[in-house]
Amino acid sequence: xxxxxxxxxFAACKPSLSLDTEALKKYTDIIDLSIGDTDFITDERIISAxxxxxxxxxxxxxxxxxxxQLIEAIxxxxxxxxxxxxxxxxxxxxxxxxxxxxxxxxxLLDPGDEVIVFGPYFAIYRQQIEMAGGVCVExxxxxxxxxxxxxxxxxxxxxxxxxxxxxxxxxNPTGAAYDRPCLEMLAKVAQxxxxxxxxxxxxxxxxxxxxxxxxxxxxxxxxxxxTLNSFSKNFMMTGWRVGFVIxxxxxxxxxxxxxxAMIYTTPAMSQRAAIKALALRNEMEEKYIRHFRERVMxxxxxxxxxxxxxxxxxxxxxxxxPGIEKTGLTAGEFCQVLLEKAHILVSPGDAFGAAGKxxxxxxxxxxxxxxxxxxxRMEGLTF
Numbered sequence: 034x035x036x037x038x039x040x041x042x043f044a045a046c047k048p049s050l051s052l053d054t055e056a057l058k059k060y061t062d063i064i065d066l067s068i069g070d071t072d073f074i075t076d077e078r079i080i081s082a083x084x085x086x087x088x089x090x091x092x093x094x095x096x097x098x099x100x101x102q103l104i105e106a107i108x109x110x111x112x113x114x115x116x117x118x119x120x121x122x123x124x125x126x127x128x129x130x131x132x133x134x135x136x137x138x139x140x141l142l143d144p145g146d147e148v149i150v151f152g153p154y155f156a157i158y159r160q161q162i163e164m165a166g167g168v169c170v171e172x173x174x175x176x177x178x179x180x181x182x183x184x185x186x187x188x189x190x191x192x193x194x195x196x197x198x199x200x201x202x203x204x205n206p207t208g209a210a211y212d213r214p215c216l217e218m219l220a221k222v223a224q225x226x227x228x229x230x231x232x233x234x235x236x237x238x239x240x241x242x243x244x245x246x247x248x249x250x251x252x253x254x255x256x257x258x259x260t261l262n263s264f265s266k267n268f269m270m271t272g273w274r275v276g277f278v279i280x281x282x283x284x285x286x287x288x289x290x291x292x293x294a295m296i297y298t299t300p301a302m303s304q305r306a307a308i309k310a311l312a313l314r315n316e317m318e319e320k321y322i323r324h325f326r327e328r329v330m331x332x333x334x335x336x337x338x339x340x341x342x343x344x345x346x347x348x349x350x351x352x353x354x355p356g357i358e359k360t361g362l363t364a365g366e367f368c369q370v371l372l373e374k375a376h377i378l379v380s381p382g383d384a385f386g387a388a389g390k391x392x393x394x395x396x397x398x399x400x401x402x403x404x405x406x407x408x409x410r411m412e413g414l415t416f
Contacts, residue, residue, distance in 0.1 A: 099126025130263035130276035138165035152388030180209035203349025
């Protein structure tokens, strides 16, 4: 028998960022701030609409590109929110934006093509790039810059093999957001170097400082941007697994071809739920997202007063990315201390690339009482 039947490219793969279920079993009073899953269940009106549609017969295969009503709702919402018309042939509904990113990488990359990511970056970007045969190139960003992109570092990383740049705005894990000058610089470089920009914009409703500027709305970027969005975070629908891609028709065609081989179509009931969610999008922001802003700002205020922590003000998402350089510990060591001494579960910063070294990520996805308790426990620690 062979020593391994696993493909060579996966033989040495490392575990991805996931919930530490063993820690949850070990401590009965654990406070989990590790995974970015909202603690609110989906709004009852969305659930009821999906249930009614399922009863009405939306339980079969649908259009592989997406429910036509959902595609129309996406186009209408985009035009109303951002003042830009999106042709129907440039939209594809996907079973989550994670799948959307993987599909985009497979559609765009030939073996050896390089994709630039800005570290700290969402942990699975590297996996998605490498599974498609690409090479992940990390360009660091720094807390002292508010995690803005330094143009000189970006341009230095570009080679004749560079095909695309991924941005996440607002950003998981740092809570940073790119302002207009930063995005315009990126657009200028992309056009000068003939690059695509893959814009992961799933936290558009979680922007607390500044204006929401989708990459594809900038001059010259409509046909040079692949936009990924999701209903998971904006609409408390993580378990429904539904998102969408907006891209030039040629790219959508390739993504659709691959999607057909992998899943064929996004679940019909999830798509019906998404139609209702878009109709409620402004109410949802007022009803739910203000809670996350309050939590993030509260946790930032508490952490900024702890002498072993360094932290910058958050601008978006529900994440914080504190630095622990003063402790002298690695990210993994610090997270272990936090777990063993305070029974708090967080994510080590180096899971988000080399630029996350000596940081950790907090997801403010628990109620305020538990968040206060977590801050009290952390305040009692010494290093």
